[in-house]
Amino acid sequence: MTTTAIAGVYGITDSTLMPGDALLCKSEAALRAGLRILQYRDKSDDAARRLREAAALHALCRDYGALFVVNDDAALAAKIAAPALHVGREDAPLAELRRHFGGSLCIGVSCYDDLARAERAQAEGADYVAFGAFFPSPSKPDTSRAPLHLLREARRRLQVPVVAIGGIRADNGADLLAAGADALAVISALFGSADVAAAMRRLQALFVLAGGSQTMEES
Numbered sequence: 001m002t003t004t005a006i007a008g009v010y011g012i013t014d015s016t017l018m019p020g021d022a023l024l025c026k027s028e029a030a031l032r033a034g035l036r037i038l039q040y041r042d043k044s045d046d047a048a049r050r051l052r053e054a055a056a057l058h059a060l061c062r063d064y065g066a067l068f069v070v071n072d073d074a075a076l077a078a079k080i081a082a083p084a085l086h087v088g089r090e091d092a093p094l095a096e097l098r099r100h101f102g103g104s105l106c107i108g109v110s111c112y113d114d115l116a117r118a119e120r121a122q123a124e125g126a127d128y129v130a131f132g133a134f135f136p137s138p139s140k141p142d143t144s145r146a147p148l149h150l151l152r153e154a155r156r157r158l159q160v161p162v163v164a165i166g167g168i169r170a171d172n173g174a175d176l177l178a179a180g181a182d183a184l185a186v187i188s189a190l191f192g193s194a195d196v197a198a199a200m201r202r203l204q205a206l207f208v209l210a211g212g213s214q215t216m217e218e219s
């Protein structure tokens with residue numbers, strides 16, 4: 001379980017957009033601008049680099065009081081005592097993760113466009129569920145799509161926080177919040193920008209306009 005609210009901008013790293021030093025520099029720029037949830041998503045098989053990067057991002061998130069989430073890799077999360085893990089259908093099953101980690105780990109589950117999967121995940125102890133992609137995603141072009149009305153239905157049927165993902169930008173995110181998303185997960189709209197702090201402010205403004213909990217940071 002986590003004490004950090006799953007709400008607001010949810011940043012996800014991408015090694016192709018942030019090679020080398022850019023991973024930490026861009027992540028820190030987003031955290032300094034107010035990012036409260038950061039996921040380390042790296043699809044490479046370079047275990048040594050993944051361990052080094054995940055540990056560094058975990059420490060950075062601790063400094064900024066943000067929730068650090070490891071994507072896919074439960075063993076990596078365990079190795080660095082990460083507070084949170086995000087899993088999809090290719091990853092370890094939630095029930096198994098709960099048996100192994102107990103309630104101490106915050107676990108988010110990808111549910112695509114599948115409300116029944118989300119209800120099962122909630123029953124099995126997910127801390128949040130994610131739906132998408134709501135728009136064409138530059139970072140994951142072949143992923144399946146989810147319709148906007150799914151969020152309204154999810155809001156009615158679920159108690160856990162709902163995260164929306166996929167091609168979300170400052171100019172299309174408002175409808176997702178109006179439909180009931182608690183958090184907007186973004187890669188390219190945040191880390192694809194040359195000015196991460198400015199991108200962060202544009203995304204945070206969505207939550208201010210929607211009357212959400214995340215406030216604009218002074219810059």
Ligand SMILES: Cc1ncc(COP(=O)(O)OP(=O)(O)O)c(N)n1
Pocket residue numbers: 010012039041071072086087088089090091108110130131163165185
């Ligand atoms: C917050 C959030 N939502 C969805 C995903 C996608 O997870 P998954 O379907 O396992 O796909 P990959 O990201 O592993 O390619 C996510 N990572 N984060």
Ligand SMILES: Cc1ncsc1CCOP(=O)(O)O
Pocket residue numbers: 132133136137138139140143165166167168185186187188189
């Ligand atoms: C991991 C993932 N799952 C569905 S879309 C996506 C990528 C989101 O990246 P972007 O915000 O650049 O579309």
Ligand SMILES: [Mg+2]
Pocket residue numbers: 071072086087088089090091
């Ligand atoms: Mg995954």
